[in-house]
Amino acid sequence: MVLRWHVLAVSVWLLVGCQAGLDRGAAPPPRLADLVRGYDRETLPYFPFTASELGLQQYDRVLANDIGAAYRNGLRDICTRYRDDLRRVDPAGLSGDERVTYDVFTFRVETCAAGFAFPWYLLPVDQGGNSWPSRFPIVGSGRGQHPFKTARNYEDFLGRIDGFVTWMDTAVANMREGIERGITHPRVLMERVLPQLDAQIVDEPDKSLFYEPLRAFPASVDAETRARLTAQYTDAIQTKIVPAYRRLRAFIVTEYLPRCRDSDGFGALPDGRAWYAHAVRASTTTTLTADEIHEIGLAEVARIKAEISALRAEITAAGESPPPRFRTLDELLAGYAAVRASVDAALPRLFGRLPKAGFEIRPIEPFRERSMPSSYVAASVDGSRPGVFYLNTSELRNGGSAGVYRNLYLHETVPGHHLQLALQRENRGLPGFRRFGGFTAYIEGWALYAESLGVELGVYPSRWDRLGMLSAELFRANRLVVDTGLHAKGWTRAQAMDYLGGATPGTQLEVERYMAWPGQALGYKMGQIKILALRRKAEAALGSSFDVRAFHDEILRDGALPLDALEAKMDRWLAAARL
Template structure:
């Protein structure tokens, strides 16, 4: 039996009474999965309809998760009439799903039923909260900014054939209506008191100025024309150049200019001074919903806040052990700030050196994974630098591979100043964003035989929880033998624990932006700029940051339970196959799958 990771050791005391947001699915041994029954056929149809409706509402996210079928659309899911139509469809789907007799479904279909029921209920519950009145923010996944990042054709939407140039152009033609609808929505938000915090708007304005160009040829959206493949004929280049120029000049630039002017002259003055969602109309209920949706549990913001404080204290106790090994003899709480001030932990001069380090480290990690995983993705992993457009406000992140295999899984490193890049964080970050973190989980989810709504689905607590749990495996692989790299792992885990404190503090306890920034500076040793950037993210994405720690603690707890129950029969690769083999799903369903596996192994 391998040594248990820290997350598993600490999980039992924090998770013993965790209320889950979904009743655990039960296996139905009386029904065979071998032949599709009418109920299973109906379930598949409803799942396909749900996914299609979700993709119509937000086509960019389908592209992000590797589905190319919606690459011609942005959609107007933020428009009030489209929202009304969408939620009416969701209620119809729920009624039809409720009519399926679950007793006639096999085990695999029961899992799909429960996941679909959960997602439909969550979607319907979201209708009461007017997210569409705050349709943009400063983050890289804000739809216009994410769409602009696709223009280079190097990420989730390839642009290298005449058909793909046509797809991107069709999508570009929907941008101006989307931007104008966003302005209309935000004006309604001003009228009803549903507006973003001033700090978020101030951070967003420079991003949206970049969408406006002095001439079509300098536009971000002109990138496909600047990058024509040599195989294109002169006639193809001439026709596409004219079409792209016309769309940017006549529609995109004017709409982007209207949005930027609106943000500066109307929206910023009307933005709110408060930092948290709790200050909005129905804000407390809104944030409680955000927390439940992100964690897939019934934990209250108050309970999550307390878990965060306990985890911060636990991790800082670990600092007392690792600090002296790094040459630090001060109080444990000051280790992070001390490490951040040490020039020996900032060894890089160029961004290329950072990418080279990650590439080399990934080659060292690969052979160590064989002992831990029997289920592994086929898609390759690459390391790339975050594009300049979103570099200032982005965090390191991962994008899944394309279904056709043309695009690998990509770990995007955000490097603003390579001379300030902290080397201590790099091993744990690679494990989180790459293998065996997001790359394993999200690539496998695409490769598994799952319905589309599961193949391209996203359950935040599972996705981010798995990636944080994956970081802890570095200790078992001998990757944290150097004290500075183990400190980096602990410090990143400390951030995820501190997020529980500051996110709930901002949105449920009335903390100011300054209070939250000071907490991160004191707890994590961050500079004012780094802490401010992090807090602005949590202000823009209420609840999202809760998923990491809550999910990882649950997975660690389930591993500990399996080890105790199975003793010498416990297999870590088999446990990982159970957790990863069902794709993303609510934590209660993961728990049911693991307990079913334990019973079978016994």
């Protein structure tokens, strides 16, 4: 996962004094606050969309070529240099807040520097919606990170189109290098990419998603400017965007697919076991091995299956009917709106602080719904763009029906991703790399934990709702087994789907996601396990004095943290609470 961070209102901290006993000629150790400020400043150009959100207009025309050699070499130098400088800081004298920053910063730069040992840039395009060929049309349609509120916004995006074309051509060059080095995606994944590319290859510019902003000019843009911008966008679609998609598609079909690997896991790649071990470390933020996580997954699967079996028996004995399903999008969205009202009313019982930013619920666009699950995109910093819960409504296709998944709502919105990420991004006291960075295990672990809060919030009114929650938890526990099975134990795609219950569109989508994004799926359950353990520890230690609102507020107060840093912070909080 590409993480973005930036500079803004870095906190003024207590400064770390020089260590006693240094030789007179030795350079004094760097101060933590200085390192953080420098790191935020130097990394800013590498994440131009985040910089734009801050109002730094010099980045508004930039789309970083994050798979290019100059980008990689520059960021590697920054991470390595700050890693070495940070190792000279003595953490013993740091305050509590400083120690949190030190722990997060250490994990960030150590993991960043180590990651450059592995050629991720040779695998720039995937089917899961995480690379620019599928992301950029959303941005260009006006539903993403780039605003279209002024004439300048429109003009700036033309610069980002140029950056996108450079990225696409670099992707082809990198994938060609990957062929020569024996580092390619599995063939089946690239076959899934082709329909996504085809959706952007249009004969008429006004059929392109990139034409959409031209249908909704703000009133401040006069007729002459509208005509000029329409001509420029039409030309860019015809001469830049569509040709870039055509070049990538032609390369994949004629050169890449015939030489894609037939294996499914990262273990088959050169140095693949070490590569996957790094992915596990980065995703889980723990030192657990793939084998250890696999065993944890097997145990969790057995436990949850037993709970599901018992609950199903209760449902049968009670004769409880399943919740209704809906056949139209309007009905489905109305169902989610009703859940939203119930959750909003109950949230203050469990949380003392709630975010200011709002969110919307939107269906995923048809061109990417086949390969993209429901997901969340964070709100903009300035409040101009709300968070978005993208809902996969493919079940409604061809006369089908869809249900309202209450646990999914809790996961993606509140008290899950939206609540956590909005609070983090609204916290101006955090250094930039913490305010806009993140860790999968914390972010996804919190969201999975949030699903369990549906019981306390009173929004699981039936046993069927609780069954949905347990089924979703089982789904995440299965990931511990399947992801490690694929990448560390030599499982095939077919074996992975069999473990999940057989070859269905759903299991295919999930297994292929794990194949493209190794390790990421581990963070959900590992993070949830840690947060649940911290809550049980606090409940046992504080007894009747335990305040769930205070516990949640403290978990969320400092934004996303590596799990070890979170545990250390919560131990300090618990010790203070017991005084």
